[in-house]
Amino acid sequence: MEQSSDFIIFLGRFHPLFLHLPIGFLVLGFLLEFISRKEKYKSLQPAVGFTLLLGAISALVTAILGLMLATDGGYSEDLLSIHQWLGIGLVIFAFGAWWLYTQKEKKKEARLDKAYVGLLSLMMVFLAGAGHYGGSLTHGTNYLTQYMPNGLRALAGLPQQQKGFKPIENIEEAVVFQEIVHPILEMRCNSCHNASKKKGELQMHTVDYLKKGGENGPVFVAGQPLDSEMIKRIHLPESDDDHMPPKGKTQLTPEQVALLEWWIEEGAPFDKKVAELKTTSEIDDILITLADPDANKSEVELLLAKGVEEADPEKIKEIKSKGAMIKPLSNKENWLQVSISKNLPVDELLAEIAEAFPKQVTWLDIKDSPVSDDGFAAVAKMTNLTRLRAEKTSITDNAMSHIRELPYLEFLNIYGTKVGDEGVLALEDLSNLRRLYVWDSQVTKDGARKLEGRNSKLEVNLGFEVTVVDSLSVQVVPVKGE
Template identity: 70%
Template sequence: MDQSAADIVIFFGRFHPLILHLPIGFLVLAFLMAFLSRKERFAYLRPAVGFVLLLGAISALVTATLGLMLARSGDYSEDLLFIHQWAGLILVILAFSSWFLYRQKEKKSTDKIQKAYWASLFVMMVFLAGAGHYGGSLTHGSTYLTQYMPNGLRALAGLPAQEKGPKLIKDLNEADVFADIVHPILEMRCNSCHNASKKKGDLQMHTRTALMKGGENGPVFVAGNVQESELIRRIHLPDIDDDHMPPKGKTQLSPDQITLLEWWIDKGAPFDKKVAEVQVNDEVNAILRTLADPDANKTEVEKLLASGTALADPEKIKAYKSRGISIKPLSNKENWLQVTLYKNDPVNEVLGELAEDFPEQITWLDLKDTPLSDAGMEHIAKFKNLTRLRAEKTGITDKGMSYLKELPYLEFLNIYGTSVGDEGIQYLQNSPNLRRLYVWESRVSKNGAARLQESSSQLEVNLGFEVTVVDSLTVEVLPVAVGN
């Protein structure tokens, strides 16, 4: 067969996955209708069984034919493909046999024909399940059915329990670069199409030998040369490109996973070296640390929010809402709360009540443009897990700022348009997690902001915008920020 004819065959073969659900639906429906119609109340289904069986048999024949065409692409394991093909062909024979026996049964129902009919139906369902299973194994790998099986069901099936989430590396320096770091990435993101059962593009990536062999386009990587490595080139293609990997619709590699693959190739694509034997820069080192400890690069605030807190009393929350107080979950889990008060609310009084009822749960407070005063700031100090406070355009002063030194997790603070000055923000010097401070149109000076910033290299103090006249026709408006 010449190449153009072969391409046409494979082109039509690719319709196999599109229609294979038709015979499944028809044949399962026919079986259920036949089974139910044995009861008098469902007897009205009996005349339709033969028609549905015929539709299932014809669609199974078309599906099997297209499957044989698709098999010519050579992208699949021959052993699994052999089983899947024959299971599908036998299924076609059984579907037509069931339809034929149904017709015979309707013409002349004998005990022998009845038994043959039901035997054919049951065996047909067995082969339908088998063909579907092996088809799924060809497409998604042999573990596709059990990969996410709960451990309870795994025990019933006689399978070993599996750990939830990624397997953590115990000793990072002793970890094998390929086996412990690179291979798990390929297993998660590439091997569903390039495994022992399926070799799309004549490429398998499930073992070292297969990976080094490459595919129909040659080697997938060039040791020591990231730019010339086909694997990396395809990863960076736009996701709408036909050559982009993983294909659009599949879970994509994360930036960290791409960085690790590039690091591995750049360092010569070692298969037998440990991490301690390979040069690691700061960026890669930070990513590697997360493989041993997922919280390694998280801030204290991120760790806090991820850890969750005790459940707030839902009746108390309901009571606040009935008074018009906006109080709602920060997310669908972890029990954190965010509260927004408005200019007509008795803010200081409400804050005192909230501090008594939810001292641990409230982590976001939005009090902008409200009658908040220093008395309310004293209550705010009791929200020990507060991470975000918006207090712009309120009546707070330097005295009120003194209470914020009691909040170790405060990360974001906006006091724009207040009377707070240099003395007030100095109370924040010992706030270890503060990252953003907005002080537009306050009494904070550049020098005061710079002094505060000296206490933390991670803090940015935003002073707003500065207008500079460049010439008679040009005005520049630039943001003024102190910090990194």
């Protein structure tokens, strides 16, 4: 019994080799059929039946070998059964197509030809399906998409591929298994140790399976990294058959090995955070590299880095034709900078921009223009505005009630306007505001100091104070609100 089942598996292992024959014959038969319908290639017509028959026979042999291989086990049941039925269907359709071919050749009925073409097409669908599921069985379901570029992944609606670790925002709070250990296993081990490919009877894609271990029992011993099977195998020389990941596959980096050992050393917990485990200085150094480089970026930097969808180029063209200057902030992004010069109907243009592409405008320059307080109602709609230059206009505190609606505003110049203390104090909630230029306006030193008191990152610039130090030297110091 033992021996006969070994022999069956031995034969079954020819399935992956043999399956190329039916693929070749059936695809060729399909192509010949349609090519030979052209007058020029008519002479190929008699070859179609023969090719289809060869395809059908080799498909039958392949299917039998496949059934033998399946007795070897270790495949995902669901995938296997879909693959199996597609394969069996393919054999039936291939023979069916060949038979219909012989019939229509004999009887020359249009009805038969239609049925034949239909069956031939169905056969190709089953061929593609069986091939695809077969690939998923041996290589894992993500085999095709694993190295797909992110652009294509987006088109296919797949999640974006993270190269290595997903950056961790707060390392101390990170759950060690979930955010550090699991991603390593996911990247380097799970392709062979998962639900559909359980090499060594070991699955590593869920906590329960990982705890369960493989055919030789548990793969880690809490507290004992060097006695843990998975670590032992990682340390074997790469040429050793038991080395993991097997020779030729992308290997773990020394840092990844150190992290796995650290996790086991600390008792292999599944719910503890970094802060709850002891670390060595070596581990600390590695952990730092996992931290999110964006963690210290300002909200405005993150917004600009995140980007924005493209504004309608037709609309841009239209508003540009009315005199507004509209340029990309840099040539690879969709963010826009807009400036409108003095002799234009600013309020109207602002309203049109706010209508057409309010989100894309991040820099706006309307200095020295006849903009009115009401014109700022349109500006308030440009919610991603980070820089606004409105100096030397006749705006008043009323405009500020609109400007305070701009959460990302970082830089505001309103020097030479009629804005006063009440106006600028209305901006106290703009937590991203860093620079405010108010010299030569109605804003007092007192008002400026008050506002700075409410936003510690804000610098209010009141212009320059000229002090005559003595008869020969003059000291010029910027007046800050303090």
